[in-house]
Amino acid sequence: MNKIQLERVDFEPGKSFKLFSPRLRNTFLWHYHPEYELVYVEADAGIRHVGTHISGYTHSDLVFIGSNLPHLNFDYRLRSDYHQIVIQLRTDFLGAAINLAPELSLIHTLFKSAAYGIAFHGDTRALVAQKLKQLNNLNSFDQLLELIHIFQLLAGSNEYTILNKDETSKDFILKDKIRMGAIYEYIDAHYAQKPDVNIVAGKVNLTTPAFCRYFKRQTNITFTEFVNQYRIERAKNLLMQDKNITETCYAVGFESLSYFNKLFNKIVGENPSDFKKKWVARASNL
Numbered sequence: 001m002n003k004i005q006l007e008r009v010d011f012e013p014g015k016s017f018k019l020f021s022p023r024l025r026n027t028f029l030w031h032y033h034p035e036y037e038l039v040y041v042e043a044d045a046g047i048r049h050v051g052t053h054i055s056g057y058t059h060s061d062l063v064f065i066g067s068n069l070p071h072l073n074f075d076y077r078l079r080s081d082y083h084q085i086v087i088q089l090r091t092d093f094l095g096a097a098i099n100l101a102p103e104l105s106l107i108h109t110l111f112k113s114a115a116y117g118i119a120f121h122g123d124t125r126a127l128v129a130q131k132l133k134q135l136n137n138l139n140s141f142d143q144l145l146e147l148i149h150i151f152q153l154l155a156g157s158n159e160y161t162i163l164n165k166d167e168t169s170k171d172f173i174l175k176d177k178i179r180m181g182a183i184y185e186y187i188d189a190h191y192a193q194k195p196d197v198n199i200v201a202g203k204v205n206l207t208t209p210a211f212c213r214y215f216k217r218q219t220n221i222t223f224t225e226f227v228n229q230y231r232i233e234r235a236k237n238l239l240m241q242d243k244n245i246t247e248t249c250y251a252v253g254f255e256s257l258s259y260f261n262k263l264f265n266k267i268v269g270e271n272p273s274d275f276k277k278k279w280v281a282r283a284s285n286l
Contacts, residue, residue: 004070004181007033009088017147018088019135022073025082029073030184036089036114037065038150040125040132041074043082045237048074049184050117052219053163054226056233058240058279062125063163064154066114067091072184080241085132087147094148106155107148117163124157165220179204180218187230192253195227232267235260239276248272 007029011018030049042060049072050065057074065071075084098108110118120128131150135143154160186200200223201211215223231252238248249260249272265271270278 005029005031007031009033009035011090015140016090016093016144018086019143020086021084022086023075023084024073025075025078027073028076028185028188030070030181031073032068032070033088034067034091036067036091036093036111038087038089038132039063039065039074039084040086040129041082041084042129043075043078044080045240046074046078046082047072047076047233047237048119048163051164053117054229054233055163056236057119058236060125060129062120062128064110064114064118064120066111066117069115069117069164070180071117077237085135087132107151110151110155113162116166118154119161119163120154120157120159121161122159124153124159128153183215187227191227191230191234192251194253195223197223228263229267232264235264235272236268236275239272240279242280245272245276 009018040060040062041057043057045056045058046061048055048057048061048063050063051069051071061074063074075082094104094107098104098111128150131146131153135146138146182203183200186203187195190196197211198208201208204211206214212223215226219226221229231254235248235252238251239245243251245261246257249257254260254263261271264275268275
């Protein structure tokens with residue numbers, strides 16, 4: 001049985017951060033690490049799974065993740081080409097200064113909020129993306145200064161979404177890494193068929209009623225609601241690849257087109273046709 005993995009992060013001697021561009025699109029890496037992480041990815045569409053929060057992103061995503069917050073790699077199952085920049089920070093990044101220097105008070109607050117996962121959007125995301133893309137042109141010292149500037153921009157922005165309500169879910173996941181890892185992998189492997197709550201309950205050695213209580217306590221939604229949410233995020237991905245609505249409906253496991261349209265509208269806030277039209281119009285202007 002697979003489990004949520006502890007990722008070991010190695011830093012170059014004399015550096016307080018790691019800058020790299022991983023490519024793991026075919027790897028289901030559900031993992032955590034003590035280090036803070038800033039992730040920027042450009043892609044048509046992907047899945048954002050941080051803690052117990054699951055949603056999708058389109059065109060690009062910028063997320064700041066706190067210490068030991070479990071998350072899935074942001075490039076998982078991306079269909080088209082993509083570009084990703086990841087920055088991982090030592091647990092003592094900026095040392096005692098972040099707690100003591102009043103000039104860093106906003107950044108200190110930002111780092112505390114990262115415990116829940118923060119997704120940035122709008123002009124903030126666009127501006128930070130530009131700065132991240134230029135980091136490789138700088139020496140280590142100037143990279144550090146630019147990173148502090150980036151975090152100050154993020155700390156002062158109001159263009160963000162907090163992804164998890166509290167840290168209780170994170171603690172629960174980490175205490176039960178094997179069980180939660182098996183559940184998420186089962187959902188990912190079977191969302192397009194008929195995920196069977198009885199089978200997944202057996203995989204984690206729980207009775208079905210006990211599993212349903214466990215999953216609801218862990219994610220704040222039922223197993224069926226979670227699977228449907230996962231399916232809709234995958235459907236968005238297919239629609240943005242110019243798949244038609246009917247084939248998308250069946251490809252992600254729904255048997256009723258009317259139910260798919262109704263659920264898509266409930267979760268996304270618009271019907272699949274309008275969503276696809278907006279995406280096509282947006283993509284043509286890029």
